[in-house]
Amino acid sequence: MISPIHIISISLGVAFAIGFLGKNSNKLSAVIMLLTIGILTFISAQWAQAFYFGNQETVQIFTAGYKPPFSINLQIGVSESIIILLINSIGLLGGIYLFDTLVKTGKNAVVVYLIFIMSLNQVVLTQDIFNLFVFLEIQSIATAGLIVLERNRNSISSGFKYMIATGIISSLLLIGIVFGYYFTGSLNIADFIQANMMLSKGGAVALFLILASLLLELKPFPANGWALDVYESIKPGTSAMLSAASASAVLFALYKVLPAGNPQTFEIVLGFGLITFVGSNLLGIKQTNPQRLLGYSSVGQIGLIVAILGMKPFLGEKFTFIAIAIFISHFLAKAGLFWLSGIIKADNIRDWANLRKKPFLLVLFGTFVFTLIGFPPFPSFFGKWELIMQLSQSGYWYLVGVILLGSFFEGIYLFKWLGYAIKLDNVNLPEFNINWKKIIPVAIVGVLTYLAGYYSSFFTTGTEHFEKFFVPLFFIAILYFLDFLPNFVKNIIAIAGMSYYGYILLPGLYETDLLRFIFGAIFIVGGVLTLIAGFTYKGQRKGFHPAALMMFAGLGGIIQASNMIEFFFSWEMMTLGSYILIIRGKKSMPHGLSYMLFSLAGAYLILAAFGFTFSQNGISLEALKGLAFAPNLIYGLLAVGFMTKTASLGLHIWLPGAHAEAESDVSPMVSAILLKAGVFGLIILFLSMGAEAAGQNSILYLLGWLGAITALVGNTAASFQEDAKKLLAYSSIGQLGYILFAFSIMTHLGWLAGFTYSINHFLFKAVLFLAIGAVVLRLKTHNMYEMGGLIKRMPFAFIAVLIGIITLSGVPPLSGFAGKWLFYNAVIEKGWYFQGTIVFFAGTIAFLYSFRLIHSIFLGQLKDNHRTVKDISIWFIIPIYTLIIGIMIFSARPDLILKPIGNFLMPYFPTDALSWTDTMAKTRLGYWDGTWVMIIIGIMFSLIFAWLFILSRKATKVEQFNIAYSGERPERPETTHMAHNIYAGFNKAVGFIVTPNISKFWASASENLDGAAGYFRRIYNGNGQTYALHIIIYTLAMYLMIF
Amino acid sequence: MLKKGLILAILIGFSLMFIPLIQNFHGNDKLSDLAKYYTENAEHGAGAANIVTAIVITYRGLDTLGEVVILFLTASVIGFFLKISKSEKDETLRFSKLRKTSELLETATKALVPTIFMFGVYIFINGHLTPGGGFQGGAVIATGFVLMLLANPQFKVNHKVIEYIESLSGFSFAILGALGAIIGLGFLDNKILPLGTFGELLSAGIIPVIYSFIGLKVGAELSGIVETLSENQSEIEI
Amino acid sequence: MDIINKLLFVLLGLFIILNFGLFMGVSMRKIVARVARRNGVPFYQPWLDLIKLYGTRDQISHGIMFYLGPVFRLSGGVGIFLFMPLIFGSQYFNNFSFAGDLVLILYFQFFGMLGMALGAGEGGHPYSAIGISRGLSQFTTIEVPMTLAVISLGIQYNTLSISEIVAAQQGGFQNWTVFTNPFATAAAMLSLLGAFGHSPFNLVKAPNEIPIGPPTEYHSTFLGVLQTNAAILHVIEAVLFMNLFFGGAVNWFELMLKSFLIYFWSVFVGVVFPRYRIEQSVQWFLKVPLLLGVIAIIIYM
Amino acid sequence: MLYTISTLILSLIVLVLAVIAIIHKNITVAIIAMGTVGLFTSVIFLLLAAPDVAMTEAAIGSGLTTVIFFYVLNKIKNHDA
């Protein structure tokens, strides 16, 4: 193996020798430079491989033939080899990316770049503190040089600010080093660590200066204005190197020196890292310049990694994995994003909309954003997971909160940005050129994130059976690469895949776990049915199938999950897929954002709760049971987390827009199916809480009330909608309110009602959304008052909607009544009378919107422009009527489904079960026989119909306008179609229920956040002196806090 | 004014930070163990009479390499930072606004410059014996160069020569260092040449050789920096 | 009992109820007329109307749902009848009440309303839609006190089966719910006013402004079916209240007397009070009756 | 003792020059003062038994730095003219 010292000799030899080349050899020198970095990469790869596969021991390299501390020594171990491998490879890619710029600037620039990379290597390798200082100086001077690769007013002034800042910082470092020498008599880091510098105050101050300046090099918030200016103004290729490569070297330097301190030192580093993480991400919210935004994000991420370094004492053996996983995510994603920003060349994140022209780049962009936030399957997901787990285990619960808060802030701006790129309506999309030298590094980094993610999974606890998640993901990846195929073919593949998935998953579940079987059936059968509707679409329908399948894979994963990481992994997969699905719709950009933010916040709450659980009972999902410590906090977090998906009141504002604006076949997916994921989560939660807890648990009581009020508000709001899909969306909120209420009851009957509601909601909401979606697809409008009389044109759709709303409103004989009946019994039995009354009130309000829906669209006056419209597409009719058959079976033989569920519930809720005599169900309070009701009503209806038919079979069919209209003919259909604001009176009476206080609350929350970000970022006034002052104040503040 | 007062207050607070350093500083009564080792092994270790030089070139040779790199880097950065494109390079503008140099200075320069160069070379060749070394010698050489520029602003340096000297010396430095690692005990091991007799010119292994390269390189680099800075630039849009 | 027998008794019951309903309707009209110092219609008028309507040959239809609307409506009325036990202790007149309890009846009311609303909707007349929207708005709030009352009964009698509720009230009028649970009764009786749609809650039909509300477009046989249903429904709702609050009936005479009085109550109020606008009635139901219902529950909690 | 007193005097001179270098309005004077700080510092270095450092400071810290300063200043002034 080549000694790492030759990293320096080779690169310097080459750097010096480039001077021999003639005047016009810029290109040649750049190629040589790349080759050299290639050799460096090779050397580091060789070492990394030896460490990883060859059980290589850590090696010390002595210079000048003397042992330390008499001479400078280098050390290469596992971490060193990994870090320099990363630095060198990103250096190689960055060199390729910057190739043209470097060539244009000349061989001097080439040399500067090479030395820059070399210095980073040495910063990592050296074990001598003064040598570290020298190479840090080289690094900053090289950076100052690379800054002016972009030569404009801003870059030069920011370069000067950079020099001021690093000048002060490195001077402080030097003072620290020499006094360190005075107090320890050595310059070797190992000796520094050995000699307890904290013994004397002077030694402590010297160490403080060293650590503080290393920390300052990492741009801590708020002493980092200079760095932000640099990130914004320089060539993105250079920013990438600063954010990824430089930061990794300095981080490692900090990591090396940190043990010289005492535990308190670690805490301080941790604290300041977290301040940076949260503060910087908060200020990032207000940013619009992509590079500056990335700067904020960069600073924040590095802050997080610094904090993790500070957590080393209590992270235990997982420390290395956590640090590397989170670091590598930042490293790859940030480099990729900066490089992308160099390709796009836009000054405002809104202009990233033109990324859409190159879907390939858009996918890479999404990859990086999701990597940064910590979505699966990227390494940051696993890193963050372990971080939260270990932190909780060590009892640092509040740190979990802080970290998740910072991550959430980061999510806000990154997803805003991603939303702009995917969906912002932007007429002015400037062209941008594609240069393969710039694309290749981005693509490689993108691929690496996936590989790193896959690889990370091996280091995380509880991922032994992850192949069951990776196989579907692999299938999705293949589907993505087939994206060029027509929709028809891809849909067949997708349906085949889903069906196979269901085929291998469901039968087994039916035997073992009915709960999971029911939800699995809803997810997968529902998925297949809604996918069938996708055949309607012509063309390629790019990006739809991978996203849809990702969502379903996530849903399937939730069902299969046996431990918390599997659950959370799937949960996040589902969120990711559904986000992409939702944002595909028209005008869905803001809704996609709010969906994502609520999901993210919810996921973080779940993550925190899992962490706290893990710290007590281990990683299995069973661990949620019997928590000894703070169970209410954990259950509360989980409940709120899951309720972001079920859109309970207060957390619902994302839903109407997201569901309404989604595509016609996506709405049923996200409404009928996706919401059940939250329900499933709640069920898992409630099961863990246990039936015996039901009596005294105030969380359940609160949830019951919340469910009831959600139902009321959701349904009332639904009655006032003019938009058909919004109406259905609000209706979903209301229905999910029932479900939440039912499960909160925590009795046998309550749960039966909850299951019945869940199944019913799946059935009728899928029918309704599919039917309305299909109608919307034909009519190109969502507004109900623009429709009317369509029963004549779309009888199939009408019948579907009719059956849908009968089920929805719980009118006998269809299955909706089963839920209502169980509900009455459960409520009276439980004693939740008032909540129950509210729910029933909500139930009657459901009639209002049900009628409105069917009346405004299908009845009344047919509009002139719809006279030739065709019935809904056959591809919608197939799934709709399949579902209707389901409704009919459930209505006629409710015992077929309710009996097994009852048996399943017996172990959990042994008392007050339903007793069955044939088809008649009996409770303590009442009885009901669904089959007989169906028969009686059927016969009676037929008889009456026959009677009427005999009497008036000769009724003449009249024209549309032939109505009792004072002998006049109505002028236009619009004037006689009573549809707009149909419930004005009701609105006047109870409209106060739906005053959008909650939307206002969230709007003002986000405004305040925005305002705070805007206010606090004014500390960055652009003046280099102010930044210098920040550094001084920051150091002083740290000093005062420590001493 | 208020702002200045505030800054003053912060600065005073900042300075108080150093008080513990001064308080715990009691001067040295004897050498540190590290320095003692260097001194005791002056003859058989690096073999240089000037212990500072021994440390600079051998024990902490990597630092010195870094130092050289820093100068090299600065020269390179300034080189492309202040570079003017060919079209903008207007020779007639060059120093046109400088006052004419006096006859006296010109004559004196002609006499002085070779001496100064010689002196510089002396300093770095004797670096391992007497105070001074490559950096000081290089700086002296650069001073001579400055003098030449002052005396004759039209003086045109041959870039190629400077560049070659710089590259050659730097490259040799790196090669020597690597040789130490390959055939000796470590990078920049000075024992790849015999130590010779302690206190003589040709002693201390490769220290004099390296110091000479450093001297040449530093001289060339500093001259390069000065030269770049002295080139007049017309309005360059930046 | 074999099923044929059962069916026959059901039909008999239906026939009695229908005729009694027609009679009750015309009696009320007479009473209202007397209060307004008019003579009013002759007693046989409803039967004449019905025969005329069923006999009309000139019929038009606006479409299939328009056609089905009355079917739904009558099914709703007859359905409630079918699931309602009529005479306590009688083997013959408890219909198909084994198939469901109080909850079923409460929810089956909507069946007819929904069908009616849809049929009327297809008629394409704006007044129909206005009437329906008003009717639904009002009905949602009527249900609140009603629900509270039913829950209160459920707690009180620990059952939701109508037969058992009636059984619990036997043995003297002091056992009637109206005395044992006056608040629930009051709440329910107030909501009944809305359900019958007499003044002051008759804006739904708004007989002055728009011709008879939702069924604007209906006529001839269709209207006949609707009238039939109205007769049945009025009685059967009164019977429901009788069963729940007034001790049920052990014979047909008791049934007729009690249901007549219950029905009379709504007419009586209607004569006294002027009509509410829709938002007023919605708010009214959410005030006094709601409060009564809440009290009814609190008492039994 | 003699060394100590000379150091003290030199230190005072250095500080005074430094203050001049900072506050003097004329930038040329300021640069010269700064260069002189370097010179006197190198004498202090000599007193502190560091001839190597003294030489370096004199040649580089005082000499070359000042020269570079002047070159830049010169350019800036030329620009003004």
Place this chain on the structure above:
Amino acid sequence: MSYFSLEYIAMITGFLLIVLGIWAILTYKNLLKIVIGFSLFDTGINIIIVSIAYVKNSTAPIIDSAVSLKDAVNKIADPVPQALVLTSIVIGLGVTALMLAYVLKLYQDKKTLDIESFTDLKW
């Protein structure tokens, strides 16, 4: 030890120079003054390092006629910090030169040396 000693005075001078340098960096708007501030800052640090190297009544760490190999250990100043200072001075020169290059470019852009004019980037 007495505070009135060679190294102590030098060290305090060094610190005062540092503070003066920072004061210049923080308060003077002129870019050249800021660079001068850095130069003083560097000089201050160098003085401190050399004063740390000083051993009471010692001579230069060079073995020659004045200091023999034998008693060198007791006679010479600590050579290690002195070696560090050499590096520090050279680095200082590099940084100063680069900063001046920046100043020149900034001046050419806006024809002013006032640092407050270069705040186009902020927030």
